[in-house]
Amino acid sequence: MSLQNNGRVALLFVLPAFLFYLTFLIVPYALAFGVSFVKWRGVTLNMEYTGLGNFAKMIGDPFFWKSLYNTVFFTVLTGIIVPCMALYFAVAVTRKLVAGARFFRITFFFPNLISQVAIAVLWWFALNPEFGILSNFLRLFGFTDLPSWLGEPGWARAAIVAVKVWAAVGFYMVLYVSAIEGIPEDYYDACKIDGAGEWQSFRHVTLPLLSEMMKVTGVFLLLNGFGTFDVVRIMTDGGPDRATETLATYIYENAFELGKFGYATTIAMTLFLITFSLAMLSLWIQRRDSVEY
Amino acid sequence: MEDENTLDRLFSGARRIITQCVFMVYGVIVVFPMIWLGYTAFKPTSELFASAWALPVEWKLDNFVEAWTEAQIGDFFWNSIFVTISTLVLQLFLGAMASYALAKYRFRGQNLVYYGFLAGLMFPIFLGLVPLFFLVKTLGLLDTHLGIILVYAAFGIPFTVFVLTAFFRTIPTTIMEAGIMDGCGHFTLFLRIMLPLAKPGLTTVGIFTFISIWNEYILALVLLSSSHLRTLPLGIAVLQFVQFYEVDFGALFAGLVIVMLPTLICYIVLQEQITKGITVGAVKG
Structure with missing residues (x-):
């Protein structure tokens, strides 16, 4: 087995990828920890150490709190709506409760192939009060006094949630479908013999056996929700009146539009700490022995 | 239990109909905006304002021509092709080399390197964004295709290593020994x-990398600024901003069609493989 013990050769194989990874991922992330403690306008490499100054400034910044609130709002709503819809679709498709299941499986996934930018521009058009499809559709039913969907805080936030849901459901549906298809058919046969209906087999077989996949998708949804950027930036640019501003768009604005690089990184660090601890928390809450068939 | 069952039977017929309706309605919500976009791309903006639903009076390619030439979508398209392919080659090659060594050799610090790579899957892009920007700037690679290709490839390495290491482990070691004998x-x-034996694994990673790089926005936004270097998503985003003030949407509609088609076609052709790939990524990740 001397072949596989050739450490020097192995190192030569690993090194190029590792150097790349070290340079462009590890180094920036490591630096981020340092940068969040400095005041830095980015023109030169001159940084002024402020200790926890940036954090103090953040605590007193109402826009930070507003962005945080909006981010949580988007994450919670998508985190509830997306898995519910995806699970419903996945069950109906796998348990053959719907005709044309294959067709729906394919089409529902379409939005996941499109750039978030394209999705956002597409819906920005579709929600246009004059020629957009939503307004025109509602006019067919005699509604005339329609709002400018992206121009009013309440509607704009609802629109962001709706578009995020539209963009995500297909992906989660595919994940749930694969998990359900992994459940042995015998379990469902046993249910049938016991006289259980579709709802009961869902509650007593499908749902408990999906716990592992729920854990994974829970973390995905969390990361996705807290990272909300593209859709907001394109559709509303955080407006109107910062009603849709998220932490990610606020970080971008501070760093690349206002040049407050240190402060932006402080917020990014906060975003990371929140996401990371919530992810760990959700894994801990959902901890359970994994199922082996 | 009995009650629940009776209810179940009573409603099963109605439920079937409702479910079918829900699927059809949601199907329309998913597909119709794309179809609307598709045919509106052939209409001049004046027609769009006159009647938003109607099919184009004449199917003219004017918008596409305008998009491709005047709005620079043609440039953005070739930029996207160049950046995506270069990233794919670099990332797959480096990633495959590393994965091969991690799967088939034994060396000190092996686990540390492997989990070090996987840790990269966990970090949100926004945390490293500012330092990354200055790093790329310091290296003199800001606003160059080379810079963004290197960054994309580096960001793709964790996923590549994750999938390909698992894949190389399934290839029998005896094949290696036979090769050395020869x-x-x-x-x-x-x-x-x-490498040829790892082709299925490479294909899976390749498809996902293609889709994600083709659609990537935030890194392009931060790392590219010259208009002739923009990739499609970045170019479209800028175009939206500009055309909003000019109220001329034709080129933008056409641009959207151009950015969407390649990945949709890729999916329709490779649908089975993509679906399988997502599951592999999620279950093991």
């Missing part, structure tokens, strides 16, 4: 024998 060097062995 007088191959380690690198020839990798290039001529192992």
